[in-house]
Amino acid sequence: MAKMTLEELRKLRDTKKNEIKKRDLSGRDTQIVIGMGTCGIAAGGKIVLDAFLSELELRKIDNVIVTQTGCMGLCYVEPTVEVIAPDMPPVIYGKVDASVVKRIIDEHVVGKQMVSDHVFDRPSADIIKDGGKR
């Protein structure tokens, strides 16, 4: 990408906003976001990331996009993973390891049921989207 003008930046922003709103990232409707701050990585975030990628590939599930993000703040239950799937509320799972990864895919992504014993919170309110209602 070359240097942008103001107009180009605004256009890019609109495009990206729409993509995110549709939660349709290149035709994939489910998003798994892994907390990859220093805390998350130290607690095994990279292992979780690898487990998701290999598990999804193994089962040939191709509607899921796996991304990373920074610290979600829930340091006491790292590694943390947020799952945003259609017809499901967004949810944050904590204390995730390779076996929990399998359950998230089995139960949440495929079975549309939450892995309740690892639900630690729903995502926090978002000042950007909610306009900071308090």
Add this chain to the structure above:
Amino acid sequence: MAFRNYILVCGGTACESSKAGAIYDALVAECRAQGVSQDVQVVKTGCFGFCEQGPIVKVLPEDSFYVQVKPEDAKEIVSEHIVKGREVRRLLYDKDSSKKHAKVEDIKFYQKQFRIVLRNCGFIDPENIDEYIAREGYVALEKTLFDMTPDDVINELKIAGLRGRGGAGFPTWMKWNFTKQVEADEKYIVCNADEGDPGAYMDRSTLEGDPHSVLEAMTIAGHTVGARQGFIYIRAEYPLAIHRLEVAMKQSREYGLLGKNILGSGFDFDIEIRLGAGAFVCGEETALLASIEGRRGMPVPRPPFPAVRGLWGKPTVINNVETWANIPVIILKGGPWFERIGTPDSHGTKVFALTGKIRNSGLVEVPMGTTLREIIYDVGGGIAHDKEFKAVQTGGPSGGVITKDYLDTPIDFGSLTKLGSMMGSGGMIVMDEDDCIVDVAKFYLNFTVDESCGKCAPCRIGGRSLANILDKITKGNGTLEDLDKMEEIGGAMKKASLCALGQTAPNPILSTVYYFKDEYLAHIVEKRCPAGKCKSLITYSINTEKCIGCTACARKCPVQAITGERRAPHTIDPALCIKCGICLETCKFGAVEVR
């Protein structure tokens, strides 16, 4: 979230068998009937693990937990809760009656939080600039470059009332304004990412989770005050944050958001990273600037302030990471929006790294004015292992302790200082009954003694002298006169030290002596450590009535201090015992006692 509410219906086997399916259908039908199906999504979830109370329905975002729900309750849940926003009390689970059965953690971690600084942390991929841009990223920069004058920007910050989040709470707009008003051929923008308080990692997490917010803010500052170069001073121990910053800067340069002629505005600005070796004192701004210049990180007296004469003698705006991360939001949403959050003394939010004997340790961001009780008990879930709350330490090695009596203090810059502590950069360490307050004071003091740069005599020698006295006290050799000496030295350090490190280093001692004098006296007069922490003052012994002679402790004891026949009570030889506490952990019968 696209929906206003989520109704979660337990779809576990147990609930399913008790008509969860019927409840689900009823709820969907009711929502349609009452015209709210656009706002609500009804979801079947996995087992809540609370089957004895099933079927269970949970409503988000209020987190209402309804138990033993029947299909005929669906109407009331929708009409009362969803439409009118009132919980259906009769269905609510009474938490207190059977707490220990609750398997689903009843966590309100995010509920009392308000995330401005951490708005993108946990939302976006920090290594993908597009995600930042999609979340209104660089809109604030657009506004400042094309729609606002530098004075407008400063005025917006003034209305917002943003105060520096690094510790001292100096109004940000004033700093910027000083620098803007000085005429100079070169000016600089500096981000202080030299986070050093023990247990604090707010800045690291912010940079790891949302590096662009800091880059955008620094660019805004550059344009506002007339600087073309910025520096991020970050400790080398933060490799991931450094990596994410480097990625972010590279992407910004590719997009033309850093570098020459940003967005075609004619404004040039770029940023360099400078690595610090992790000296705590380099968080002090003049020491930090010296370190960037390649000199030994030692503070110099102010005035002149860096805003007027900073890096290489040029006017320099220096703010910490958290302050920077606030800026784009203030520009985006306007000063008045920000001003309404918080208390009259302090606007906006504060990020804390909540650690210690707390159930939910973590990174939290709450509006100024939130009480300590809310942070500790609501966000933090209370004290771990059902222990008794003793005190909370804020402000790191510069702060002090706050006791139970002051838990309802709404926190802001002023209130914490009044309590003998301070806001600091945001470390918040919770202590329980097992923590010895003298030991805690010693920990913090040893930290500042190690981290003192050694330049000024009051801090360099005074800190060491205080540490010596505390060491004496924890070893049972303290005298009452030592308390006076500590106040004398502490007083001189507060007044005569050159920088904030030395001026605040006595705070952990002075505040613990003030609030916990009894505990100091116990150490000094009775030669006793009430919390059982100070090794020199405790003895381990075996209660012969409880000991069954299993020999487990004797086998684990690393110094063979425990003797006794099998099946007969054992004894500990105090002369050999090194007070490691292994026997206490090993004994299943509670026979090992500490006094």
Add this chain to the structure above:
Amino acid sequence: MRRNQLSIVHMKVNGMPVEVEAGSNILAAAKKVNVNIPTLCYHPDLPAWAACGLCVVKQENSPKLLRACATPVQENLSIITHDAELYQIRKTVLELILSSHPSTCLTCGRNGTCELQRFAAEFGIREQPYEVRLVDLPKDTSTTSIVLDPSKCIKCGRCVQVCQNMQGVYALEFIGRGDQTVISPAASLPLNDSPCIKCGQCSAHCPVGAIFEKDETQSFVKAVSDPDKHVVVQVAPAVRVALGEAFNLPAGTITTNKIYSALRRLGADKVFDTNFSADLTIMEEGTELVRRLTTGSGAIPQITSCCPAWTDYMEKYYPDMIPNFSTAKSPMMMQGAVTKTYYAEKAQIDPAKIYSVAIMPCTAKKFEKSRDDNMRSSGFADVDLVLTTREFARLIKASGIDFLEIEGEEADSPIGMYAGAGTIFGNTGGVMEAAIRTAYHLITGEELPNVNVEAVRGMEGVRSGEVDIKGTKVKVAIAHGMANVATILEEIREARVMGKEPPYQFIEVMACRGGCVAGGGQPYSTTDDIRNKRIAGLYSDDERSTYRCSHQNPEIIQIYDEFLGEPLSEKAHHLLHTTYQERKIYKH
């Protein structure tokens, strides 16, 4: 340097109105109303370092204390310098400093001149309330000039500032942090392996006994009591206008004749004067300059070489300037060489028996006397012992000599007489002025009509100008305070790189600010005010001299007639000139 416009600030000190120059600090403002604020780290030569914490003062209506040393005066500022609380804070800070400083005053080189000792006395400190913790590190005795004693250091930072800012040497630095901080060369190297140029400015600025000159007074006492030794002493120019301060005489008092007689009482067999060989230096160096200028026989500009600290600095930091250095030895080394040759022959004394002593304002001279084999041109050590002014003062006192009352005497012949030109070697610009007086004669054959070359006098750290020698313009530059030399040398380097004419033809450099009058071995508490008084002393010594120019000195004429032949003769080359070599900044 941009001159500050002298605007006046009005403020109050302890309720008393004060008018003070803008830009000065609160210490200065207080001084105006005769209030002294204690400080251990501040020194008027240096920017405020604000380390010791003693000078804290109160600002009216402000809870925060200010450091008087580092706070510039402001209009309407109202300051309290002394009250019960400030007294208590200062006393506590002082007690803290004392808890990290050995109480070995009786055996300390600074007993009686120590600034910390003075405050301990003034604050009436009678006990040690805090646990004493001392630095347990050995003394650094690696150099021949200066001793570092880390156990006595109070980390005031003066030495580091002097070494880095005034001298540009960077031999000393703070190492370690917190109460582990020590002041030492990088990597805790011995001083002798560091960039140290032995100028001793650190020792002259140290408020306590942590850095001091290597004391060699015992060697002198031993030498004079040895019947087989013929002790010959020379006295440097700058000593005569500073020594008096050790005996409570005003700075700048000329004590030349008392020094001669004191030396004789101390047991010296002959008393000569370094001023004589300063004249000799001018003959050699002046002739060298004239040759370089007129015959192109050497690199231009020519740079003076009489300061051993500067020579060491050049060899380490500017070895590319070696061809520009005058090959003439320093006056002290010339004096030593002619003592053990010319004088020995003339007096028919076996040079092996001569013990050659130099009283110097300088610690680097202790190092210079054995810097290489050129310093043994007589076949023996040309100078056997160097004592600084401070050591000399102690020696006089210990010998029971009532310095104030003794009658003055004259120096011995044949190498004891001096012209005014020789005496001004002791101050910045003096070598230049002396050289101009003689170069004029060498070039034109005439005497300079007005020997007072005001153009090269002054205290600016870098001065440059043009001297007109009957139509021949000579561009000259002067630097003093080692850090200032960079300005001039970088100009030369730049011209060299650009292939341009060198900007100067003759350059005088002295390592210490003000020149040798403020050398590292001079009495303590040197400030610009004292420097100026000592310099004025030397100029008045010059003015009252019978001969003002080196080539007019009858003993100089005599030594060339009887012994050396002419300037730059082969004999002169062997005895009075030297060579230079590039040295590593760090030895290893």
